[in-house]
Amino acid sequence: EVQLVQSGAYVKKPGESLKISCKGSGYRFTSYWIGWVRQMPGKGLEWMGIIYPGDSDTRYSPSFQGQVTISADKSISTAYLQWSTLKASDTGMYYCAKTSFYDTSGPGPFDSWGQGTLVTVSS
Amino acid sequence: EIVLTQSPATLSLSPGERATLSCRASQSVSSSLAWYQQKPGQAPRFLISDASNRATGIPARFSGSGTGTDFTLTISSLEPEDFAVYYCQQRSNWPPTFGQGTKLEIK
Numbered sequence: 001e002v003q004l005v006q007s008g009a010y011v012k013k014p015g016e017s018l019k020i021s022c023k024g025s026g027y028r029f030t031s032y033w034i035g036w037v038r039q040m041p042g043k044g045l046e047w048m049g050i051i052y053p054g055d056s057d058t059r060y061s062p063s064f065q066g067q068v069t070i071s072a073d074k075s076i077s078t079a080y081l082q083w084s085t086l087k088a089s090d091t092g093m094y095y096c097a098k099t100s101f102y103d104t105s106g107p108g109p110f111d112s113w114g115q116g117t118l119v120t121v122s123s
Numbered sequence: 124e125i126v127l128t129q130s131p132a133t134l135s136l137s138p139g140e141r142a143t144l145s146c147r148a149s150q151s152v153s154s155s156l157a158w159y160q161q162k163p164g165q166a167p168r169f170l171i172s173d174a175s176n177r178a179t180g181i182p183a184r185f186s187g188s189g190t191g192t193d194f195t196l197t198i199s200s201l202e203p204e205d206f207a208v209y210y211c212q213q214r215s216n217w218p219p220t221f222g223q224g225t226k227l228e229i230k
Binding site: 095 | 159
């Protein structure tokens with residue numbers, strides 16, 4: 001069974017840094033792209049970016065390029081999303097999700113999801 | 124960036140009724156459209172890929188159709204567990220984008 005298990009909730013102050021994690025199991029972690037999706041409080045889903053853990057090829061949505069960093073450590077089957085300087089507007093739920101393919105049209109849909117990590121940024 | 128507009132924003136129906144949810148793209152996405160379901164406090168659940176292909180384990184009452192700019196998710200006979208928010212997502216153009224969601228609520 002495919003499982004993506006995310007790190008727990010965080011409460012941080014503006015200006016602080018943060019790195020959240022997503023550990024994959026039940027499948028070959030290095031062979032499938034993992035992406036990140038933001039959901040701000042009471043709002044819809046936003047596609048942030050995606051990484052291929054096999055070679056760390058990373059692609060960002062322009063809205064998130066330069067705002068976050070996506071990485072992966074294939075030795076421990078874990079993907080990460082990090083901020084160097086948090087803002088209050090980074091408050092939200094962050095989901096990691098796996099896609100089964102990436103073809104000429106782009107990354108496939110997310111077929112397995114983590115449980116989400118709630119990030120609260122407040123002074 | 125392709126904008127996906129879902130309608131209606133809220134749909135109020137009773138169990139047993141048929142639900143029809145719409146997703147319109149600002150430009151053609153061919154058939155590269157997926158649908159997800161999200162219940163309160165839960166992660167989204169993948170329902171349909173490539174406009175009309177049900178994901179593994181998704182009941183047959185869920186069906187998708189459309190191509191180009193106009194897409195529909197149909198739930199043939201609503202079950203109590205189907206009341207949730209539904210999102211469409213395109214992957215045809217970079218970046219992939221989601222619609223704003225349709226809330227399906229019990230009437």
